[in-house]
Amino acid sequence: MTTWHKWRTIILLFLGSLASIILAISLGAKDISFMTMWTSIFHFDANNNLHQIIYEIRLPRVLGAAFVGMAFAVAGSIIQAVTRNSLADIGILGINGGAVLFVTICFAFYPAISYGWLTFFSFVGATLSTILVFSIGLVARGNLSPLTFTIAGAVIAAFLHAISSGIAIFFDLNRDLAFWYAGGVAGVTWGQLPIFITIVIIAVFVAILLGKQLTIIGAGQEMASSLGINIRFLLFSSMGLVVLLGGAGVAVAGSISFVGLIIPHVARKFVGHDYRWIIPASALLGSTLVVMADLLARIIFAPKELALGILIAFIGVPFFLIVAKKMEGI
Amino acid sequence: MAPKRRNSLLLYILVTLLLVFLTFLFSINLGSYHLSLLEVANTLVGHGSDNSILVLFEYRLPRILIALVGGAGIAVAGSLLQSYTGNHLADTGLLGLHAGASFGLIIFMSFFSQSFLYAEMLIPFFAFIGGILAAILIVYLAKSKNRTINTNKLILIGIAVSALFNAITLFLSLRLSDETYSFAASWLLGNIWARDWIHVSIILPWVAIFSLLAYRLAHPLNLLQVGDEFAQTTGISVKYIKNNALLLAVLLSSGSVAMVGNISFLGLLAPHLARQLVGSDYRLTLPLSAILGSIILLLSDTIGRSLFEANPIPAGIFVAFIGGPYFIFLLLKNNRSV
Numbered sequence: 001m002t003t004w005h006k007w008r009t010i011i012l013l014f015l016g017s018l019a020s021i022i023l024a025i026s027l028g029a030k031d032i033s034f035m036t037m038w039t040s041i042f043h044f045d046a047n048n049n050l051h052q053i054i055y056e057i058r059l060p061r062v063l064g065a066a067f068v069g070m071a072f073a074v075a076g077s078i079i080q081a082v083t084r085n086s087l088a089d090i091g092i093l094g095i096n097g098g099a100v101l102f103v104t105i106c107f108a109f110y111p112a113i114s115y116g117w118l119t120f121f122s123f124v125g126a127t128l129s130t131i132l133v134f135s136i137g138l139v140a141r142g143n144l145s146p147l148t149f150t151i152a153g154a155v156i157a158a159f160l161h162a163i164s165s166g167i168a169i170f171f172d173l174n175r176d177l178a179f180w181y182a183g184g185v186a187g188v189t190w191g192q193l194p195i196f197i198t199i200v201i202i203a204v205f206v207a208i209l210l211g212k213q214l215t216i217i218g219a220g221q222e223m224a225s226s227l228g229i230n231i232r233f234l235l236f237s238s239m240g241l242v243v244l245l246g247g248a249g250v251a252v253a254g255s256i257s258f259v260g261l262i263i264p265h266v267a268r269k270f271v272g273h274d275y276r277w278i279i280p281a282s283a284l285l286g287s288t289l290v291v292m293a294d295l296l297a298r299i300i301f302a303p304k305e306l307a308l309g310i311l312i313a314f315i316g317v318p319f320f321l322i323v324a325k326k327m328e329g330i
Numbered sequence: 331m332a333p334k335r336r337n338s339l340l341l342y343i344l345v346t347l348l349l350v351f352l353t354f355l356f357s358i359n360l361g362s363y364h365l366s367l368l369e370v371a372n373t374l375v376g377h378g379s380d381n382s383i384l385v386l387f388e389y390r391l392p393r394i395l396i397a398l399v400g401g402a403g404i405a406v407a408g409s410l411l412q413s414y415t416g417n418h419l420a421d422t423g424l425l426g427l428h429a430g431a432s433f434g435l436i437i438f439m440s441f442f443s444q445s446f447l448y449a450e451m452l453i454p455f456f457a458f459i460g461g462i463l464a465a466i467l468i469v470y471l472a473k474s475k476n477r478t479i480n481t482n483k484l485i486l487i488g489i490a491v492s493a494l495f496n497a498i499t500l501f502l503s504l505r506l507s508d509e510t511y512s513f514a515a516s517w518l519l520g521n522i523w524a525r526d527w528i529h530v531s532i533i534l535p536w537v538a539i540f541s542l543l544a545y546r547l548a549h550p551l552n553l554l555q556v557g558d559e560f561a562q563t564t565g566i567s568v569k570y571i572k573n574n575a576l577l578l579a580v581l582l583s584s585g586s587v588a589m590v591g592n593i594s595f596l597g598l599l600a601p602h603l604a605r606q607l608v609g610s611d612y613r614l615t616l617p618l619s620a621i622l623g624s625i626i627l628l629l630s631d632t633i634g635r636s637l638f639e640a641n642p643i644p645a646g647i648f649v650a651f652i653g654g655p656y657f658i659f660l661l662l663k664n665n666r667s668v
Contacts, residue, residue, distance in 0.1 A: 087486075139662055147482045152661055154489045155424070158594065159654030165519050166647040170638055257493075306504060313497035320490045321471055324483065 006277050009270050013284040017066070020288045024062045024295040025054060029302060032058075064188030064252055065294040065308075066287035067200045069259060071249035073286020074204050075242045076260020077267065077278050081214040082238050085146035086265070086323055090126075090246045091257025093153030097160030098129025099250035104164040108171040115192045115251070119199075123247035130243055132156060147327060183254030184308040185294055192252055199248045203241050204283050210238060211276030218275065256309045258316025259286055265323070339614050342607060346621040350398070353628050357394050358386065360636035393525045396533060396589055397631045397645070398624040400522070401596065403537040403586030405623025406544050408597020409604075409616055410579035413551045414572050417481035418602070419660055421653075422583040423594030425488030429495035430464025431457035431584035432592060436499050436514055440506045450528055454536050454585035460495070461584030465576060467491055517591045520646010522631050524589035536585040541620060544578045547571060548612035555610060593646045595653020596623055602660070 026032045032050055040051035041059075072090065079088045079095075090096050102125030106113045113121075136152050137144050144152070167173070207214075213234050217224045225231055249256075263286045264278060270285075271277035290308070293315075297306040358370055363385045365373075373382045404422060411420045411427075422428060438456035442449055468491050472484040496518060503514035517523065524533070550571045553561040558568050587593060600623035601615060608614040630648035637643075 136658060136662065144665060145482070147486055148661065148665060151419075151482065151485055151489070152658055154486075155654055155657050155661070158424075159650060162519070162647045162650035162654070166643050166651075169519075169643055169647075170641050172641055301505065304504070307500065310497045310500050310504075313493055314501075317490050317494040317497070320493075321487060324486050324490065325471060327483070 006271050010277070010280055010284070013270070013281055013288070017284045017288045017291070020291045020295075021062055021066055024065070024291045025058045027295060028058065028298060060188045060190050060193060061185055061294070062291060063193060063197070064185040065291045067193075067197050068185060068249050068253045068256065069263075069286035069288070069290025070204060070283045071200045071245040071286075072256060072259040073263035073267075073282040073289070074207055074279055075245040075249070076286075077264040077275065077282040078207055078210075078214065078238050078242050078245075079260065080264050081218040081275055082235060082242075083146070083149065084218060084220075085149060087146060087150045087261065087320065087327070088153075089257060089259075089261035090242060091255050091259070092150065092157065092261060092320075093133055094155075094157035094160055095126050095130050095133065095242065095246050096250050096255035096257070097157045097164070098125040098127075098132070099123070099247045100255050101125050101129075101160050101164045101167075103251060103254075104167050104173065107173055108167050116195060119195060119248055119251040122251035123243060126243045126247035126250065129156065129160060130239055134239075147324075183250075183256040184297075184305075185253045185290075186305060188252055196248055196252050199244060203244045203248075204279065207238075207241050207279045208276060210234065210241075211274070211279055214238065214275040214279075215273065218273070254309070256290070256312055258312050258320065259289060261323075262316055262319050263289060265319070339608065342614075342618060343621070346618065346625070349625055350621060350628075353625050353632070354394060354398075357397075357628055357632040358390050360632055361385070361390060389525070392527050392530050393522065393631070394628060395530045396524050397522055397628040399530070399533050399537050400586040400590035400593070401600075401623040401625070401627030402541065402620035403533070403582045403623075404590075404593055404596045404627070405600035405619040406537075406541050406616060407579040407581075407583035407586070408623075409601040409612070409619050410544055410547070410551075410575045410582070411597065412601060413554060413612070414575045414579060415479070415481050415484055416554075417485065419485060419598070419657065419664065420481075421595055421598035421657070422579060423587075423592060423597065424485060424492070424657075426464045426468055426490075426492035426495060427461045427580055427583045428587045428592045428594065429492040429499070430460040430462070431587050432460065432499045432514065432517060433463070433495050433502075434458065434460025434584070435517070435588050436502050436506075436510065439513065440502070440510055448528065451532055453588045454532060457584040457588035458581055461580045462577075464491055464495055465580050469576075516644065519644040520591040520593045520649065521644035522590045529589055533585065533589045537582060540578055540581045540585070541616075544575075544582070545613075545616055547575055547578070548616055551575065551612045552610075555612075590627065591644060591646055593627060593649050595657060596626060596649050598657060598660075599649070599653050600626060602656070 025037055026034060030053060032054060036050050037054060040054045044055060045051050075090045079090060080086055099122040102121045103118060106118055106121050133153050133156055137149060213229050216227055216229060217231065217234060263282045266285055267278045267281035271281045293311050294308050297308050297311050300306065359365060359367060365382055365385065369378065369382050370386065372378050373386050378386065407422045411422055411425065412418050434456040435453065438453055442452060468484065468488050471487045472479050499514050503510040550566050553564055553566060554568065554571060561568050583597065600619040603622050604615040604618040608618055626649060627645060630645035634643040634645050634648060
C-alpha cells in the first residue's frame with residue numbers, strides 16, 4: 001500500500017465521516033433540508049424554528065457523538081497497541097468504569113458541579129482504574145495472557161459498575177438511567193463542547209506523533225528497546241492519552257463499550273498495521289460509527305430513544321466473539 | 331465416609347444452620363417498621379398485633395424465604411458449573427446464564443404475566459428457556475476445532491454473551507414500556523423483586539427438587555475431579571454426567587435469579603468458601619455451599635434494605651462488592667499455579 005493510497009483512504013474516510021454528520025443533523029423528528037442547514041450555520045436566524053432546532057439540539061448532539069466516537073476509538077487503538085491485545089477496549093477493561101464512578105460521585109455530592117471539574121474528576125477516575133487494571137498485570141507472577149487480562153478487566157468493570165449503580169440508587173440519581181447503563185449523547189450541550197473537542201483533538205494529534213513508536217512496540221518490547229525507544233516513557237505517555245480520551249469521553253457521554261474494540265480492527269483493514277495511519281483512520285471511523293449509531297437510536301423507534309450503548313453492543317458483541325474465537329490458547 | 335468425617339460434616343451443617351437462623355433473626359428484626367425481638371417471637375407463635383402480623387407474614391417472611399432459597403439455588407448451580415467447566419472461576423452470572431434467564435423473564439413479564447390467574451407459575455420455565463439458550467450458545471462458541479473447551483476462553487465468551495443478552499433484555503424492555511425498562515434495569519442489579527407467598531411456593535419446590543437431583547450427582551462429580559479418563563474407567567459416562575451437571579446448573583440458576591434478580595459472583599463465592607471449609611468432596615460441598623449461599627444473599631438483602639432505608643440498595647451490589655475482588659484474587663492465584 002503506497003502512501004498515496006493511504007492518503008486517499010484517509011480522505012475518503014473523512015468525507016464519509018462528514019457525510020454521516022450532515023445526515024445526522026438533517027434527519028430526526030423533523031427532517032431538515034441541506035439548504036436550511038447551510039443557512040442556519042452561516043446565516044443564523046434566531047426567529048427561525050428550524051435554525052433553532054439545528055443550533056440548540058442537533059448540532060451539539062451530533063458533534064458530541066462525533067468526538068466521543070473519535071475519543072473512544074483512538075483510546076482503543078492505543079491500548080490495543082500497548083497491551084498487544086486485540087480484545088482490549090477501555091470500556092471492556094474497566095477504565096471507563098472508574099471514570100463513571102467518579103462522575104457518579106460528583107453528581108451525588110455536588111450536583112451543580114461545572115463541566116470542567118466533572119471532566120477533571122472523570123480523568124482522576126480513569127487514571128485510578130487504569131492503575132488498578134494494570135497493577136493486576138504486574139501483581140500476577142508470570143505473564144497474564146491476553147484472555148486472562150481481558151477477564152480481569154471485565155470483572156473490574158463489573159465491580160466498578162456495581163458500586164456506581166449503588167451510589168446512583170442511594171442518591172436517587174436514576175432519573176437518567178441510560179447514562180449509567182449504556183451511555184449516550186442526548187444530553188450534550190454547547191457548554192461542554194469547547195473543552196471536550198480541544199482535549200480530543202490535541203490527544204489525537206499527539207497519538208499520531210507517537211504512532212511510529214506504537215507500531216514498533218506493537219511488534220514486541222524487546223525489539224522496541226533494541227531500536228532505542230524509551231519504553232517507560234512511551235507506556236507512560238500513551239496511557240496518559242488513553243486516560244485523557246476515556247475520561248473526557250465519559251464526562252460527556254458515559255461509558256460506551258466496544259467502539260474502541262471494533263474500530264481499530266476495521267482501521268487495520270483499511271490502512272494496514274502502521275499506527276501513524278491506524279490512529280487517524282480510527283478517529284474518523286469511530287466518529288462515523290457513533291454518529292450513525294446515535295442517529296439510528298433516535299429514529300428507529302421515534303419518538304422513543306434507544307440507549308446508544310445498547311445499540312453499539314449489538315454490533316460490538318458479535319465482533320468481540322469473532323475476535324475471541326480466533327484467539328489462541330489461554 | 332469415615333465416621334470422623336461424618337461428625338465434622340454434621341458439625342459444619344449444624345453451625346452453618348445456626349448461622350442461617352441468626353441471619354434470619356437479624357433480618358426479621360430490621361426494616362422500616364420496627365419490631366422488637368419479643369414482638370417477633372410473640373407474633374411467630376401467634377400472639378402478635380394485627381400490624382406486626384401483617385409486617386412479618388406478608389412482607390418480611392416471604393422475602394426472607396425467597397432470599398434463602400434463591401441464594402441456595404444459585405450457589406449449587408455455581409458448584410455444578412465449576413465442575414462442568416473444570417474451572418473454579420466459573421460463575422453462573424459471569425458466564426451469561428443469568429442474562430439468558432433475564433431474557434426469558436422479560437418475555438414472560440411483557441406478554442404472559444396477565445394471561446391467567448397464577449400465571450407466575452410459568453416464570454421459572456421462561457427463565458429456564460432463556461438460560462438454556464445462553465448456555466448452548468456459550469458452549470457452542472467456546473468449542474475449538476478439536477472439540478475441546480478452553481476454560482478461560484469459555485469465561486470470556488460467557489462475559490460477551492452476557493453483554494449480548496443484557497442488551498437484548500434492555501432493548502426489548504425499552505421497546506415495551508417504561509415500567510418494564512425500570513423493572514429490567516433494577517433486576518440486572520440484583521434486586522429481589524419477588525416478595526409474595528406465591529413466589530415462595532414456586533421457587534421452593536423448584537430449587538428443592540433440582541438440588542436433590544444435583545446431590546445425586548455428587549459421587550460421579552467427585553470422580554470427575556480426579557480426571558475425565560479416571561472417571562471413564564470407573565464405568566460412568568463422563569459426557570452424560572457433565573451434561574446433567576450443566577442442565578441442573580441452568581435449571582437452578584435461572585429458576586432462582588428469575589425471582590431474586592441478577593446476583594453475580596454468588597455462584598463463585600459460596601462454593602469456594604465451602605471448599606475452604608470442608609475440602610473438595612461434593613457430598614459435603616454441595617449442601618454446605620447451598621447454606622452459605624443462603625446466608626450471603628439474605629445478609630446482603632437485609633443490609634441493603636435496612637441500612638439504606640430511603641433508597642434500598644439491591645442485594646446484587648453487595649455480593650458483587652465482595653465477589654468481584656475475590657474473583658480477581660482467584661484469577662491471579664490460578665495464574666501463578668499454571
